[in-house]
Amino acid sequence: MKRFWICASILAAPAAAGAADADPIGKWRVADGTATIQISRCGQGMCGKIAWLADKGLDENNPDPRQRSRPLLGLPILSVEPKGSNQWSGTIYNAKDGQNYAANLALRSETVLRLEGCLSGTKICGAEDWTRVR
Template sequence: MKRSWICASIFSVVATAALADPIGEWRVADGTAHIQISRCGQAICGKIAWLSEKGVDENNPDPRQRKRSLLGLPILNLKPAGDNQWTGTIYNAKDGQSYAASLALRSEKVLLLEGCVNGTNICGGEEWTRVR
């Protein structure tokens, strides 16, 4: 009986550790892109790994960057902010703006992203689904 309890405890710790890791590929809410999240030192970073339609960063405020491909574009830079949560910035290529961002792992397959206009309470959020 004691051995079963120890195995169950170890499984619980391993399952919790897996939950606390957003590293992988995620489908955005509208299904038009996948974001690859990886480690960047103590932080996590995200880049566009797949797009339903190819495009360039045409809305970037820097005219020199408006012809760069969206595929491979870094959009997330987040630092740990507690259990299963990260905060930092996200770049939105649809409007060429960067926003304050928070990311929370809701389950092994669901990630909640929230972006806010810097210095305001104007925010929006969506759930991403794990692809890999």
């Protein structure tokens, strides 16, 4: 068992080092491949907007009826602040269900960004990995 942990530590070291040098600014494809999110700097934190969608449409599931006619393409959905090394926290909007979620981002490597989100005020949570688009 001890040998397994030593090997795992050695194998994991390059990925961790790569993550420290990576920058989350750029385009990320969501786990199901239906959208690409453009992450940019916004003050001390980062913002994200929908840069590409497989199915273009409107924000029909928004709880505010006045916003249901706005296009999804270009919609700002992410706002996060630094939380630690390669980690950020804030909020994300899910246009599929019209809900805002507490969001945590963690850069796993140069090409993988982990999103964990929880519906505000609940224990309803989910997570997925986004892949950098080159």
